Amino acid sequence: MTVLxxxxxxxxxxxxxxxxxxxxxxxxxxxxxxxxxxxxxxxxLFNVISGLCVPDDGRVRLCGEDVTALAPExxxxxxxxxxxQNLQIFSHLTALENVMVGRHRHEMTGIVADLLHLPAVxxxxxxxxxxAAEALARVGLEKVAKWPAGALPYGDLKxxxxxxxxxxxxxxxxxxxxxxxxxxxxxGEIEDIIRGMVGCGVTVVLVEHDMRLVMNxxxxxxxxxxxxxxxxxxxxxxxxxxxxxxxxxxxxxxxxATGAGG
Amino acid sequence: MLQHYRLIxxxxxxxxxxxxxxxxxxxxxxxxxxxVFIFAIATLGLNLLMGFAGQVSLGHAGFMGIGAYAVTIGxxxxxxxxxxxxxxxxxxxxxxxxxxxxxxLRLKEHYLAVATLGFGVLLAIVFTNEASWTGGPDGMTVPGxxxxxxxxxxxxxxxxxSAVxxxxxxALALNLVDSPTGRALHAIHDSEIAAxxxxxxxxxxxxxxxxxxAVYGSIAGSYFGLINGYIxxxxxSFLRSIELVAMVVLGGMGSVxxxxxxxxxxxxxxxxxxxxxxxxxIVLGLIVMSVMVFLRRGIVPSLAAAFGGRRx
Numbered sequence: 001m002t003v004l005x006x007x008x009x010x011x012x013x014x015x016x017x018x019x020x021x022x023x024x025x026x027x028x029x030x031x032x033x034x035x036x037x038x039x040x041x042x043x044x045l046f047n048v049i050s051g052l053c054v055p056d057d058g059r060v061r062l063c064g065e066d067v068t069a070l071a072p073e074x075x076x077x078x079x080x081x082x083x084x085q086n087l088q089i090f091s092h093l094t095a096l097e098n099v100m101v102g103r104h105r106h107e108m109t110g111i112v113a114d115l116l117h118l119p120a121v122x123x124x125x126x127x128x129x130x131x132a133a134e135a136l137a138r139v140g141l142e143k144v145a146k147w148p149a150g151a152l153p154y155g156d157l158k159x160x161x162x163x164x165x166x167x168x169x170x171x172x173x174x175x176x177x178x179x180x181x182x183x184x185x186x187x188g189e190i191e192d193i194i195r196g197m198v199g200c201g202v203t204v205v206l207v208e209h210d211m212r213l214v215m216n217x218x219x220x221x222x223x224x225x226x227x228x229x230x231x232x233x234x235x236x237x238x239x240x241x242x243x244x245x246x247x248x249x250x251x252x253x254x255x256x257a258t259g260a261g262g
Numbered sequence: 263m264l265q266h267y268r269l270i271x272x273x274x275x276x277x278x279x280x281x282x283x284x285x286x287x288x289x290x291x292x293x294x295x296x297x298v299f300i301f302a303i304a305t306l307g308l309n310l311l312m313g314f315a316g317q318v319s320l321g322h323a324g325f326m327g328i329g330a331y332a333v334t335i336g337x338x339x340x341x342x343x344x345x346x347x348x349x350x351x352x353x354x355x356x357x358x359x360x361x362x363x364x365x366x367l368r369l370k371e372h373y374l375a376v377a378t379l380g381f382g383v384l385l386a387i388v389f390t391n392e393a394s395w396t397g398g399p400d401g402m403t404v405p406g407x408x409x410x411x412x413x414x415x416x417x418x419x420x421x422x423x424s425a426v427x428x429x430x431x432x433a434l435a436l437n438l439v440d441s442p443t444g445r446a447l448h449a450i451h452d453s454e455i456a457a458x459x460x461x462x463x464x465x466x467x468x469x470x471x472x473x474x475x476a477v478y479g480s481i482a483g484s485y486f487g488l489i490n491g492y493i494x495x496x497x498x499s500f501l502r503s504i505e506l507v508a509m510v511v512l513g514g515m516g517s518v519x520x521x522x523x524x525x526x527x528x529x530x531x532x533x534x535x536x537x538x539x540x541x542x543x544i545v546l547g548l549i550v551m552s553v554m555v556f557l558r559r560g561i562v563p564s565l566a567a568a569f570g571g572r573r574x
Binding site for chain 1: 434445462474
């Protein structure tokens with residue numbers, strides 16, 4: 001079943017066509033990666049899908065419903081969340097509180113109940129805290145739950161952002177370069193986290209430059225170049241596609257990704 | 263459990279409020295202390311907006327003005343009892359905040375600051391020019407407050423009313439910290455974009471807290487009018503708004519107790535510094551500057567960090 005689809009999406013900034021007639025369909029419960037050289041339009045595409053950027057043309061569908069240009073908070077309530085390439089952490093909150101914000105769409109109390117701290121708020125807080133603690137444990141951050149997020153190292157923050165998105169129980173989660181700036185060990189941990197998410201039924205859309213990670217976890221790969229679709233297929237298909245090799249991968253990167261050495 | 267722990271921090275404050283009158287040798291002390299709590303209520307309201315949600319308002323004295331004129335115009339022109347006028351003022355402030363907040367809270371930082379400044383100036387002009395209702399620049403007398411058969415006049419009565427009101431306001435603000443709204447506001451403060459993709463309706467949350475902070479301002483304004491017995495458009499002047507912002511920043515952004523400390527410093531210091539005669543304002547300015555240089559996160563958060571590293 002298709003859970004997310006893009007239909008002929010186009011975005012132009014002035015005279016530059018950042019995304020130009022891109023279409024794809026993402027099946028439920030898979031890892032769908034979008035790769036391409038810098039400036040290929042990956043981040044713009046993510047911004048359109050997550051409602052941060054309005055497309056000039058085309059449609060985005062989530063579970064069959066047209067959600068084009070819907071505000072991010074409304075998309076979030078329909079089950080689409082994302083992380084950011086340049087971290088967007090709530091640095092004044094603790095790691096646990098950061099993740100608790102991720103439960104916002106499931107919290108039902110209003111301002112009056114919150115001000116009075118009614119029993120409903122207390123019960124809800126317990127549920128939120130438990131869910132957040134569990135999500136932190138899933139990404140291996142349970143030991144730093146009480147730390148101010150601003151004091152955590154970079155690799156932890158990457159995982160914190162994933163936990164925060166995960167706890168909102170999204171149908172579709174967009175991960176924008178989750179392994180950027182991570183060492184091989186951290187990248188391996190992120191790979192495990194992604195596999196865990198998919199195991200829980202989350203559909204993952206991944207933008208990533210680390211080809212080893214992409215080739216390892218992706219069920220399907222969509223290749224962009226200059227805002228256009230270059231190819232789409234499974235990892236083995238994309239890996240041997242001549243157009244992809246020429247535009248992006250290069251022979252060396254391919255060897256590294258396949259483990260043949262450089 | 264965490265919740266009870268939070269409210270426990272108000273017990274020492276309640277004890278201080280109870281014991282402080284032992285040091286008061288005249289009605290003057292009660293009056294100054296009452297003014298501290300009144301301004302602390304307005305400052306706390308503004309701090310919810312500035313310290314929690316990270317949104318500035320340079321026109322918050324406008325809501326004090328609405329509260330003050332509500333308890334004046336209500337009884338004088340319409341024969342509405344003062345207590346009822348007080349409530350109507352708070353409701354009216356909430357409505358004004360709701361209507362005004364919707365368009366201007368879309369703005370960010372400096373643009374929001376200028377828009378709220380415009381709002382405050384606008385209200386001050388209305389209070390000055392609608393002389394048939396407000397007495398114009400000369401102001402008008404505020405009818406006394408009568409609760410049941412108790413005529414509230416003495417400075418000590420106002421001390422107890424304002425202190426208990428501040429305690430209640432502080433309890434509500436502390437409740438907010440550990441709630442969905444409180445977390446959402448802190449999230450908005452740090453990253454609006456991340457808050458939005460997690461389902462936080464940023465515009466709605468900002469509007470809600472703007473309305474709440476307006477009600478705090480209105481209540482403080484009503485008390486201010488009632489304790490003085492006289493009101494002029496100065497209550498919502500630009501300088502008054504700036505003073506509220508200074509109280510928030512001086513005491514500590516996001517700190518509930520800091521709101522009280524900030525208000526205390528800026529209400530008491532000018533009174534205490536009168537012995538410097540002509541140099542009063544210079545000394546006040548130097549003290550405020552020094553505090554900001556040496557305690558740059560505001561008095562309470564800086565001291566809390568220095569002694570014991572507790573996070574406010």
